[in-house]
Amino acid sequence: MSEPIIALEHAEKSYGAVRALRGGDIALRPGEVRALVGENGAGKSTLVKLLGGVVRLDTGTMRVDGEAVDFHSPTAARDAGIAVIYQEPTLFPDLSVAENVVMGFHPLGALRRIDRGAMRKEVKGLLDRLGVRLDPDRPVRGLSIADQQIVEIAKALSFDARVLIMDEPTAALSGNEVERLFNVVRALREEGAAVLFISHRIEEVFSICDTATVMRDGAVVHDARIADMTPDDMVRRMVGRELSALFPKQDAQVGEPVMKVHRLTREGVFFDVSFEVRAGEIVALAGLVGAGRSEVARAIFGIDKPDAGHVEVGGRTLPPGRPLVAMRAGIGFVPEDRRQQGLVMDLSIARNATMTRTGALARGGLIRSGAEDRLAKEWATRLQLKFHRLADPVGFLSGGNQQKVVLAKWLATEPKLLILDEPTRGIDVGTKSEVHRLMSELAGEGLAVLMISSELPEVLGMADRVLVMHEGRLTAEIARDDADEESVIRAATGQVQEAAA
Amino acid sequence: MSAQAAAPPPAAEGARARRLTERVFRVRELGIIVAFLALVAVTGILEPRFLEAGSLRNLALNASIFAILAVGQTLVLVTRNVDLSVGSVLGLSAYFAGDLLSNHQGLPIPVVFLLGIALGAACGLFNGILVTWGQVPALVVTLGTLYMFRGLAFLWTNGTQVNAETLPDAFLNLGTDSVLGVPFLVLIALVVMLAVGQWLRDYRAGRELYAIGSNPEGARLAGVRSERRVLTAFVLAGALAGLGGVLFTARFGTVDATAGFGYELTVIAAAVVGGVAIFGGAGSVYGAAMGALLLGTITSSLIVLKVAAFWQQAAIGALLLLAIAFDRFVALRVEAALRRRSARRAG
Numbered sequence: 001m002s003e004p005i006i007a008l009e010h011a012e013k014s015y016g017a018v019r020a021l022r023g024g025d026i027a028l029r030p031g032e033v034r035a036l037v038g039e040n041g042a043g044k045s046t047l048v049k050l051l052g053g054v055v056r057l058d059t060g061t062m063r064v065d066g067e068a069v070d071f072h073s074p075t076a077a078r079d080a081g082i083a084v085i086y087q088e089p090t091l092f093p094d095l096s097v098a099e100n101v102v103m104g105f106h107p108l109g110a111l112r113r114i115d116r117g118a119m120r121k122e123v124k125g126l127l128d129r130l131g132v133r134l135d136p137d138r139p140v141r142g143l144s145i146a147d148q149q150i151v152e153i154a155k156a157l158s159f160d161a162r163v164l165i166m167d168e169p170t171a172a173l174s175g176n177e178v179e180r181l182f183n184v185v186r187a188l189r190e191e192g193a194a195v196l197f198i199s200h201r202i203e204e205v206f207s208i209c210d211t212a213t214v215m216r217d218g219a220v221v222h223d224a225r226i227a228d229m230t231p232d233d234m235v236r237r238m239v240g241r242e243l244s245a246l247f248p249k250q251d252a253q254v255g256e257p258v259m260k261v262h263r264l265t266r267e268g269v270f271f272d273v274s275f276e277v278r279a280g281e282i283v284a285l286a287g288l289v290g291a292g293r294s295e296v297a298r299a300i301f302g303i304d305k306p307d308a309g310h311v312e313v314g315g316r317t318l319p320p321g322r323p324l325v326a327m328r329a330g331i332g333f334v335p336e337d338r339r340q341q342g343l344v345m346d347l348s349i350a351r352n353a354t355m356t357r358t359g360a361l362a363r364g365g366l367i368r369s370g371a372e373d374r375l376a377k378e379w380a381t382r383l384q385l386k387f388h389r390l391a392d393p394v395g396f397l398s399g400g401n402q403q404k405v406v407l408a409k410w411l412a413t414e415p416k417l418l419i420l421d422e423p424t425r426g427i428d429v430g431t432k433s434e435v436h437r438l439m440s441e442l443a444g445e446g447l448a449v450l451m452i453s454s455e456l457p458e459v460l461g462m463a464d465r466v467l468v469m470h471e472g473r474l475t476a477e478i479a480r481d482d483a484d485e486e487s488v489i490r491a492a493t494g495q496v497q498e499a500a501a
Numbered sequence: 502m503s504a505q506a507a508a509p510p511p512a513a514e515g516a517r518a519r520r521l522t523e524r525v526f527r528v529r530e531l532g533i534i535v536a537f538l539a540l541v542a543v544t545g546i547l548e549p550r551f552l553e554a555g556s557l558r559n560l561a562l563n564a565s566i567f568a569i570l571a572v573g574q575t576l577v578l579v580t581r582n583v584d585l586s587v588g589s590v591l592g593l594s595a596y597f598a599g600d601l602l603s604n605h606q607g608l609p610i611p612v613v614f615l616l617g618i619a620l621g622a623a624c625g626l627f628n629g630i631l632v633t634w635g636q637v638p639a640l641v642v643t644l645g646t647l648y649m650f651r652g653l654a655f656l657w658t659n660g661t662q663v664n665a666e667t668l669p670d671a672f673l674n675l676g677t678d679s680v681l682g683v684p685f686l687v688l689i690a691l692v693v694m695l696a697v698g699q700w701l702r703d704y705r706a707g708r709e710l711y712a713i714g715s716n717p718e719g720a721r722l723a724g725v726r727s728e729r730r731v732l733t734a735f736v737l738a739g740a741l742a743g744l745g746g747v748l749f750t751a752r753f754g755t756v757d758a759t760a761g762f763g764y765e766l767t768v769i770a771a772a773v774v775g776g777v778a779i780f781g782g783a784g785s786v787y788g789a790a791m792g793a794l795l796l797g798t799i800t801s802s803l804i805v806l807k808v809a810a811f812w813q814q815a816a817i818g819a820l821l822l823l824a825i826a827f828d829r830f831v832a833l834r835v836e837a838a839l840r841r842r843s844a845r846r847a848g
Contacts, residue, residue: 104712280833
């Protein structure tokens with residue numbers, strides 16, 4: 001076996017009292033694509049940050065080409081040939097795509113001035129390699145999440161990396177873009193680079209990786225060739241216990257329509273969208289990223305004003321652009337971006353969980369913290385929230401538990417319709433099935449659920465009915481029994497004629 | 502998610518979006534120039550003496566010092582920081598220069614400039630160290646040093662003032678002399694503006710200031726040495742305030758501890774009117790300098806028109822709100838335009 005380009009031995013890292021990493025052993029060899037898998041909070045991100053020079057080791061050794069090193073800054077890691085695509089967005093919205101890619105390493109001309117021509121050419125080349133048509137001169141502000149991800153990837157490829165570390169690079173990408181990214185990864189492997197690939201999508205891991213490192217509770221628990229593993233085996237090692245049925249969908253009594261959407265249109269975003277959701281029914285809104293699904297949800301909830309069409313709840317038409325009225329009419333909305341839109345990260349768990357009920361909890365305009373805590377505790381118990389104290393900032397919780405707080409916030413309003421936008425994105429396998437069980441339970445109690453999801457297994461596993469969008473239009477409506485991967489993908493990629501929606 | 506979250510836009514559309522933003526930028530700078538010319542014209546019609554050469558010259562001279570400070574402030578603002586202490590630094594440096602020249606008549610004038618700039622830079626370094634290493638918000642740090650530096654000036658002057666009679670003529674002439682018809686002060690302001698403008702536009706360090714202001718965490722992950730860059734911005738802003746102080750003394754001759762009192766707000770207003778984003782990441786020194794010229798002109802024309810002092814303040818405030826409203830309006834228009842564009846594409 002060849003010598004690792006970079007290796008961590010017995011790495012440990014604590015943040016205050018929290019031991020984030022207590023047994024980090026990993027080695028990346030030339031020409032290897034290695035998966036790093038584990039539940040949220042297993043220590044993957046800490047390991048990535050160590051390799052990227054963002055944080056420093058407490059104990060243990062890091063070796064580059066066999067020599068012990070200590071990265072004291074991201075620059076040091078970069079100088080050693082290590083490129084990292086981080087999970088959190090690291091782009092500069094005010095600057096151009098090209099500048100985002102080369103920041104800190106602009107090509108220079110005479111008098112050490114930035115050579116803009118060379119910069120543009122270099123970035124154009126990188127984007128071509130990724131197969132995307134993106135103008136290097138346009139500002140990053142306003143790019144779709146998928147395009148932003150592409151810019152992140154171009155940034156990591158902008159120098160000759162010997163090691164490429166990707167922390168969930170595909171979360172926002174559509175099928176085509178993932179395939180192109182994988183082609184680039186394969187090309188890097190041919191060139192003898194090492195790639196570390198982190199993903200919650202097990203099928204991607206099995207399609208691209210050669211080897212896998214499994215982490216659990218801050219330590220590496222398994223290291224093997226992919227060929228010697230099965231997906232079930234991998235999940236079992238990640239979770240450390242047997243998973244009960246992945247999609248615990250119960251049959252529910254489907255009742256009267258709770259919400260009707262009539263020919264909703266927002267110019268340039270979605271067109272002529274009509275459908276209804278019935279009590280006790282889970283309706284999935286499937287499609288590629290950028291098909292306009294989240295935008296439809298935002299318009300229903302009144303965040304964006306539609307240009308035409310209207311929404312009816314319980315027989316009454318909602319005024320456009322009025323979230324508060326939508327809330328009072330019984331709609332709850334769990335947004336896609338938990339950290340930015342779903343929660344106030346610095347506020348306590350209790351405050352976040354009761355935020356929708358401040359009116360009811362107040363006496364004479366003052367919120368009674370006792371009532372607040374009681375309500376929060378009630379929901380925390382119902383949703384089996386894992387927390388230390390209700391007064392802790394919600395940012396302390398893992399992704400899955402954060403999502404439970406968002407759910408609690410909306411369930412506390414006793415909604416008739418709950419809109420869930422990517423309810424399990426970035427949530428570990430265990431919590432994911434808890435969220436699914438909860439959805440199923442709620443539907444059983446008569447709640448209408450509109451779920452937006454980019455994960456096909458989730459769509460097929462949970463939905464009573466699947467609506468598919470393609471480029472802003474509804475292209476298919478598929479009943480649970482008729483829905484399979486092929487039918488949904490065909491509609492999502494526009495390979496069917498307009499269906500009667 | 503933003504409205505235009507569609508498939509990757511074709512390059513042609515991106516180019517159009519770019520032209521749009523460029524146009525917006527030009528509209529902004531053009532808007533300031535138009536406002537400036539309109540103001541001068543209207544005032545000139547109402548009070549013809551306003552258009553006399555001497556009066557216009559005064560306008561440019563007054564704006565020069567503010568423009569230099571606004572350029573320095575821009576450096577700090579684009580990094581998502583702010584320097585409230587520039588007025589006090591100017592006062593300190595102005596008295597320092599006057600005191601130095603009164604007591605040491607033979608001192609070469611360039612040395613005085615260098616010492617004044619160095620004093621300003623030292624003040625900026627102090628601010629910068631507290632902000633970067635001390636990790637105290639710039640608003641708090643420079644609010645503190647705003648009072649501290651001013652207090653130092655009061656202690657130092659001990660109630661006295663430097664008078665023009667005690668200053669060498671060669672120094673005072675700098676405040677009024679012209680080179681090839683352009684007042685020396687204006688020339689310095691132009692040189693400072695162009696030099697800093699080029700640095701911000703065409704050098705890595707300059708671009709990194711924008712990156713820091715646009716996404717501080719992202720800049721750190723991209724390997725930008727943020728602390729050093731922010732420190733540099735504060736030192737430069739301080740140095741330019743120091744330069745402004747020496748020029749203040751050369752121009753007015755009489756200096757006491759209140760020199761430059763309240764300048765900081767005018768300077769920040771000038772930068773914001775000139776299109777510098779108060780939350781960092783965007784704006785140019787050219788806009789900031791033009792903002793300083795426009796604000797100075799408003800004050801002068803209102804004085805010429807014998808408008809009560811209260812209205813002068815109110816006018817500057819109104820202009821500030823107008824500028825911010827304009828920015829917001831343009832941002833919404835651009836967003837709507839992008840949306841319609843992708844509508845055409847999809848439809």
